[in-house]
Amino acid sequence: MSQAPAFDRRAAAAAADAKLGEALRFTTGRLQAGRAAALAELPDADALRDHARRVRAHTLRHLGRYLDQFAVQVEALGGTVHWATTAADAVAVVVEIATRRAARLVVKSKSMLSEEIELNHALEQAGIRVVETDLGEFIVQLARDRPSHIITPIVHWTREDVAVLFRQRLGAAEQDVADIPAMTAFARRLLRREFLAADIGVSGVNFGVASTGSIVTVTNEGNGRLTTTTPPLHVALMGIERIVPTVDDLEVMLRLLARSATGQKLSVYTNIVTGPRRDGEVDGPRELHVVLVDNGRSTLLAGELAEILYCIRCGACLNICPVYQRVGGHTYDSVYPGPLGSVLTPGLHGLAAAPDLPQASTLCGACRDVCPVRIDIPRMLVALRTSSVQQGLGPGWIRLGVKAHAWLASRPRAYRAALRAVGVASAPLARQGWMARLPWPLSGWTAHRDFPAPARRPFSALWAERRRAR
Numbered sequence: 001m002s003q004a005p006a007f008d009r010r011a012a013a014a015a016a017d018a019k020l021g022e023a024l025r026f027t028t029g030r031l032q033a034g035r036a037a038a039l040a041e042l043p044d045a046d047a048l049r050d051h052a053r054r055v056r057a058h059t060l061r062h063l064g065r066y067l068d069q070f071a072v073q074v075e076a077l078g079g080t081v082h083w084a085t086t087a088a089d090a091v092a093v094v095v096e097i098a099t100r101r102a103a104r105l106v107v108k109s110k111s112m113l114s115e116e117i118e119l120n121h122a123l124e125q126a127g128i129r130v131v132e133t134d135l136g137e138f139i140v141q142l143a144r145d146r147p148s149h150i151i152t153p154i155v156h157w158t159r160e161d162v163a164v165l166f167r168q169r170l171g172a173a174e175q176d177v178a179d180i181p182a183m184t185a186f187a188r189r190l191l192r193r194e195f196l197a198a199d200i201g202v203s204g205v206n207f208g209v210a211s212t213g214s215i216v217t218v219t220n221e222g223n224g225r226l227t228t229t230t231p232p233l234h235v236a237l238m239g240i241e242r243i244v245p246t247v248d249d250l251e252v253m254l255r256l257l258a259r260s261a262t263g264q265k266l267s268v269y270t271n272i273v274t275g276p277r278r279d280g281e282v283d284g285p286r287e288l289h290v291v292l293v294d295n296g297r298s299t300l301l302a303g304e305l306a307e308i309l310y311c312i313r314c315g316a317c318l319n320i321c322p323v324y325q326r327v328g329g330h331t332y333d334s335v336y337p338g339p340l341g342s343v344l345t346p347g348l349h350g351l352a353a354a355p356d357l358p359q360a361s362t363l364c365g366a367c368r369d370v371c372p373v374r375i376d377i378p379r380m381l382v383a384l385r386t387s388s389v390q391q392g393l394g395p396g397w398i399r400l401g402v403k404a405h406a407w408l409a410s411r412p413r414a415y416r417a418a419l420r421a422v423g424v425a426s427a428p429l430a431r432q433g434w435m436a437r438l439p440w441p442l443s444g445w446t447a448h449r450d451f452p453a454p455a456r457r458p459f460s461a462l463w464a465e466r467r468r469a470r
Helices: 006-015 018-040 045-061 063-076 087-100 112-116 119-125 135-142 159-170 180-197 223-229 247-262 297-301 306-310 316-320 322-327 338-349 366-370 377-390 396-409 412-429 459-469
Strands: 080-084 105-108 129-132 200-204 207-209 214-219 233-239 269-273 287-293
Touching (some): 018 247, 018 316, 018 322, 045 063, 045 306, 063 080, 063 287, 080 087, 087 119, 087 200, 087 233, 087 287, 105 223, 129 135, 135 180, 159 180, 180 223, 200 214, 200 223, 207 247, 214 223, 214 247, 223 269, 297 306, 297 338, 306 338, 306 377, 316 322, 316 338, 322 338, 338 377, 366 377, 377 396, 396 412, 412 459
Parallel strands (some): 080 287, 105 129, 105 200, 200 233, 233 287
């Protein structure tokens, strides 16, 4: 018997984890309800989503122009722009900046791009201590775990899990972990010292504004603002697609982002940094570096998966996805899980690097329905599945099955004979028109639901008989 694909093995283990299932149902359900309520209160929400999609499409069609404009504005304000073609290039830029400044401590705000390029590992290899300051990311780092959601990194953790971790790794007393506010206050006390001692702050960028050279970070914790204003030097990591032409376009995206992500009208902290600290100002970085990261995005932009770059990273597609809800983010073995990751990961790194992910979907279309910019993820998943077949990357039994079906479907007599044979052969396994157990590989279906028994007489035979009776 062939071994199940890696995703299937991880999914089976995750689906059997009752505690994980409870945590996923609670968090994704709460986020879905918040999104629905927040959009229901937004006048002309559908029209705004359509407008946002047009903005994203226009921006990516003219991406080179807007990136150049953004870079010129950043440098006119006194910042420095670095262009990084690959993950290794981006990491080298940040490590070089840190070593040149003899930095010993870096504090980071939440950044999926830094996860993508594995920045923490590189800085630690250079002898630089890195502290994640988003509470969820701090917990993940402390536990040597990985984020499992793009906006709620510890969706797979419970409050009790965090309390145990704080006791074991930080020596927390019982009053420090009595409830969520106590644990939050405990972490805040620890992290505040790190902000004050940090040599460099690193953040991601939700949006860069081409017309002003501003970088925008959207968070619900004060750590993001402290990361950009307290350390003397700030490094902002920005995927090249995360650009909007004007402040008016930014306003459109912000109205949709918070509502789609957490059900808020606006995130608690929307931080806009326009250049380094000016003369007479008392806070903000004295030195600002923006690293524009490609890492496969240009190639993606030129192909049939370009639409995935419209994404504004709200996470709504993860929350609604029946697959993600059942197995969580770690099952995808990718920085970007869920429907987003099932397209973006093979798009950035090649289908051979993640051949299972395009299959990790029911193609129900719910992700497309909730996306604030209406990204057609199911279309791209089908395109990736087609490419998988063309490249011979799918399981051998599927490739053979598709070839056998193509051969039969192009030969009517053989096809009808095969239908009759299947109907007769399956009859002993059927009970009241259903089969409860089938051999591998079809056992993957009947392990969870019954399979409809093939008719002993196919429809074509019944139709021919009816026509003769007329």
